[in-house]
Amino acid sequence: MSNARELSQLPNQPGRKNLFYNGAMKVWQRTTSFSYGSGTQNGYLTADRWRTTRNNQSSITQAISTDAPDGFRYSFGLTVTTADASLGATEYEYISQRLEGYDIQHLKWGTSDAKPVTVSFWVKSSETGDFSVSLFAYTAGAATSYNIGTVVTINTADTWEYKTITFPGFQTATLAGNNEIALAFAFFTCAGSTYNATDNTSWDVYSAGRLAYGQTLNLNGTLNATFKVTGFQLEVGEVATEFEYVGIAEETNRCQRYYQTSWTRTIGGGQVVAGGYYEFDSIFLHTPMRDTPTITPIYVGAARFAAAAPTINNITINSFEAYAAPTTTGYGYLQYRFTAESEI
Amino acid sequence: MEIVSAQYVIDIFGNQDTIKATINGVECYVPINAGNEHYAEIMRQVEAGELTIQEAE
Numbered sequence: 001m002s003n004a005r006e007l008s009q010l011p012n013q014p015g016r017k018n019l020f021y022n023g024a025m026k027v028w029q030r031t032t033s034f035s036y037g038s039g040t041q042n043g044y045l046t047a048d049r050w051r052t053t054r055n056n057q058s059s060i061t062q063a064i065s066t067d068a069p070d071g072f073r074y075s076f077g078l079t080v081t082t083a084d085a086s087l088g089a090t091e092y093e094y095i096s097q098r099l100e101g102y103d104i105q106h107l108k109w110g111t112s113d114a115k116p117v118t119v120s121f122w123v124k125s126s127e128t129g130d131f132s133v134s135l136f137a138y139t140a141g142a143a144t145s146y147n148i149g150t151v152v153t154i155n156t157a158d159t160w161e162y163k164t165i166t167f168p169g170f171q172t173a174t175l176a177g178n179n180e181i182a183l184a185f186a187f188f189t190c191a192g193s194t195y196n197a198t199d200n201t202s203w204d205v206y207s208a209g210r211l212a213y214g215q216t217l218n219l220n221g222t223l224n225a226t227f228k229v230t231g232f233q234l235e236v237g238e239v240a241t242e243f244e245y246v247g248i249a250e251e252t253n254r255c256q257r258y259y260q261t262s263w264t265r266t267i268g269g270g271q272v273v274a275g276g277y278y279e280f281d282s283i284f285l286h287t288p289m290r291d292t293p294t295i296t297p298i299y300v301g302a303a304r305f306a307a308a309a310p311t312i313n314n315i316t317i318n319s320f321e322a323y324a325a326p327t328t329t330g331y332g333y334l335q336y337r338f339t340a341e342s343e344i
Numbered sequence: 345m346e347i348v349s350a351q352y353v354i355d356i357f358g359n360q361d362t363i364k365a366t367i368n369g370v371e372c373y374v375p376i377n378a379g380n381e382h383y384a385e386i387m388r389q390v391e392a393g394e395l396t397i398q399e400a401e
Contacts, residue, residue: 042345043368179379278356291379296372312373313355313362320373323356343381 018244019104019117020097020185021049023232025064025074026248027255030339033063035081044343047076048255051343054093056190058084058220068230069122069160071243075230078189083223089192092212093220096186097232098344100290101176104183107169107236109137114169119185120240122162122231125154126224129217132191134200134210136184137170146172149200151214152187162231164240170203179290181344185234188212189219189227256287258343264300265322267334272304272326281310281322285340289317293342297322304332317342345385350374351398363397 027048034045037059041052046062059082068075076095084091107115119133134149148170152163176182191212198209219225231243246254268279285293297309310322324334350365353373363374367382374382389395 292375292377294367294372294374294380294382296370309371311353311355311364313353313359315362315373315375321355341382 016244016246017233017235017241018246019099019183019234020232021254021258022047022251023121023230023243024072024245024251025050025068025076025230027252028064029252029255029259029261033061035059035061037082038084044259044341048259049097050076051096051098052093053096053186056084056091056093056220057088058082058093060093060220065228067124067228069124069162072122072230075122075124075228077226077228078219080220080223080225083221083225084190084218085221087190087192087218087221089194091220092188092191092195094186094188094191094212095229096184098181098184100179100344101182102179104175105177107183109170109183110172110174112171114171115236116166116168116238118164118166118233118235118237118240120162120164120231120233120235120243121229122160123152123154124158124160124226124228125217125219126157126226127217127219127222128154128157130154130214131217131219132188132196132212132215133165134186134188134212135167136186136206137173137203138176138181138183139173140176140180142176142181144173145206146170146203147200147206147210148203149210149213151216154217158226166238166240168203172203179344185232187229188215188217190217190221191215253287256285257290259339259341260286260289261340262338264335264337267310267322267324267336268305268326269333270331272329272332274304274326274329276325278323278325279305279334282319283322283338284319285317289340289342290344291342292317293340295320296339296341298337298339300335300337302332302334304328304330305334309336310334312338345382347386347389347395349398350386350395352400354400360400
């Protein structure tokens with residue numbers, strides 16, 4: 001038998017089945033705990049790839065937890081530190097993950113062959129009730145967005161429960177196919193009447209009322225309420241299968257396509273010359289990023305340089321340059337760290 | 345996203361390819377690239393008349 005024929009008889013390569021990043025909540029590059037008060041949030045606060053969006057009068061602490069179901073080390077936890085017992089019509093809070101078009105082509109969404117997907121995860125809440133989960137699909141440039149949702153019931157307080165939801169494939173329109181947002185998943189801890197009153201149980205163009213249809217749980221309304229989740233998996237098909245584990249090195253590297261941090265770096269570090277001369281540092285990022293990142297330099301220490309972070313220029317998905325001018329001549333240095341962010 | 349200041353940055357070779365901005369209280373450098381979430385938000389606020397990008401020094 002030829003090698004080619006032997007190869008042709010091997011089963012298909014399984015590939016990676018879990019479309020989510022950091023589903024087991026193992027990567028926390030920014031911080032492992034963050035507290036926020038009354039008002040809005042719209043960004044990435046703690047666990048990598050999990051985005052917070054809210055308009056609510058409660059205060060929340062979002063943190064890593066070692067309270068997790070068997071087979072998992074960590075969970076993502078929310079604790080209400082100031083309650084918002086009277087939920088306003090336009091108040092809401094949700095955690096989401098956004099996926100780019102490159103990662104979902106095999107779903108064949110936007111065609112008549114669109115494949116169904118199944119989301120599975122573990123949840124443990126101090127409050128029982130129904131919370132909404134939703135999938136979003138986006139055309140190029142997020143010009144049009146669609147969503148579909150359902151409710152998930154917390155049956156028993158303070159108990160890990162395994163949940164699975166199957167959504168039909170999206171057929172209506174061609175979705176973003178490159179590094180733009182193409183698909184997102186969200187779960188809600190509260191949603192006022194503006195956002196929970198329009199049936200979203202089949203795919204349709206997004207409107208505010210479809211955001212969290214059926215949401216009755218108001219976790220944010222109870223002081224010291226807790227909500228923990230882990231083991232998120234999004235896979236092709238109508239059946240939830242065993243969670244796909246990803247090693248910490250690989251998972252960290254995957255997340256660094258969207259966000260990465262540095263060790264302390266040094267500009268100068270020797271004899272420097274003042275008077276209009278610049279000292280440079282050319283930095284290669286750990287892994288190429290989704291798109292040209294925002295660079296945040298963080299001052300650490302300096303001698304013969306101003307006590308300030310360097311100026312950043314020439315940013316690409318692979319690298320950037322940092323530079324600063326010495327203030328006096330002699331042995332000097334400027335130490336700094338940086339973060340690079342290219343989230344969607 | 346709270347953006348309280350934005351200013352173009354020119355490097356020593358005369359290239360203008362970043363914006364120094366204070367976003368959510370943190371000073372950062374945003375590439376001039378529509379695929380960058382922060383740049384897209386800066387331009388949205390500029391077009392809405394909520395933010396002005398200062399010229400480079």
